[in-house]
Amino acid sequence: MQLIDGKATAAQIKAEIAEEVKQIVENGGKRPHLAAILVGHDGGSETYVRNKVLACEACGFKSTLIRFEDNVSEEELLAKVDELNRDEDVDGFIVQLPLPRHISEQKVIEAIDYRKDVDGFHPINVGRLSIGLPCYISATPNGMLELLRRYGIETSGKHCVVLGRSNIVGKPMATLMMQKAYPGDCTVTVCHSRTKNLKEICRTADILIAAMGQPNFVTADMVKEGAVVLDVGTTRVPNPAMKSGFKLTGDVKFDEVAPKCSFITPVPGGVGPMTICSLMRNTLLAGKKAIYG
Numbered sequence: 001m002q003l004i005d006g007k008a009t010a011a012q013i014k015a016e017i018a019e020e021v022k023q024i025v026e027n028g029g030k031r032p033h034l035a036a037i038l039v040g041h042d043g044g045s046e047t048y049v050r051n052k053v054l055a056c057e058a059c060g061f062k063s064t065l066i067r068f069e070d071n072v073s074e075e076e077l078l079a080k081v082d083e084l085n086r087d088e089d090v091d092g093f094i095v096q097l098p099l100p101r102h103i104s105e106q107k108v109i110e111a112i113d114y115r116k117d118v119d120g121f122h123p124i125n126v127g128r129l130s131i132g133l134p135c136y137i138s139a140t141p142n143g144m145l146e147l148l149r150r151y152g153i154e155t156s157g158k159h160c161v162v163l164g165r166s167n168i169v170g171k172p173m174a175t176l177m178m179q180k181a182y183p184g185d186c187t188v189t190v191c192h193s194r195t196k197n198l199k200e201i202c203r204t205a206d207i208l209i210a211a212m213g214q215p216n217f218v219t220a221d222m223v224k225e226g227a228v229v230l231d232v233g234t235t236r237v238p239n240p241a242m243k244s245g246f247k248l249t250g251d252v253k254f255d256e257v258a259p260k261c262s263f264i265t266p267v268p269g270g271v272g273p274m275t276i277c278s279l280m281r282n283t284l285l286a287g288k289k290a291i292y293g
């Protein structure tokens, strides 16, 4: 069994990006600039956004954090999105999700100029992904693809089972794993809360992507000997023994599943660190106007 070290891989990629940014700036080019909008004070969102700002520093990017209180109106938020769309210094930006209930996330996502949508959530980017055109790919699936690539894991002709059908992880991951490319060329099955025989399907997986957000859901009896297992789960399970008061817990029961795997990602330190790293790669592409000119 080989552990996939997302933390080390992410650090290496950030160093590669920082080197490229240094070259760009030395040659008189523009330093990439990422802006992030954060609404409210949700603990998870605060941590994610703080880590995104820190990652920008590590990569040599300029970053701008724009904060609103929970009671911001949809109109006010949309006005800020419009301002960032028109700000020539901003190469890409994100609106951290979830948003308060009185604001339509879909409306906000669709208001973002798809050419600055480094999250890859806009329908134009999602649509282009599904037909194999250059686009911003959402961070978590893209991070997993990069891990498969860097660990040289074979994917062609394999059966990939994706657990979870979310718009930002399950669906794009399934699309990417079936595309005519490496990583890709898989036969893909997507399982979800209504799937029958889920255990049996998982047992046929050469590559199992666990992204349903249910801690310790995948047990040893659901995994084939020699399978590759990627764990997207990051549920905060209360644990008084931890300084933070919670333990970040994956969707896979790691201790019993790991011995059966050829490759597996741990939680924390697997897929998680790669997610922010993918956002940095998209920001670099945005800075270089590499996708949409």
Ligand code: GUN
Pocket (backbone or CB within 6 Å): 094, 095, 096, 097, 098, 119, 139, 140
């Ligand atoms: N909330 C959880 N994950 C993400 C993400 O990748 N981007 C944004 N904007 N919000 C999130």
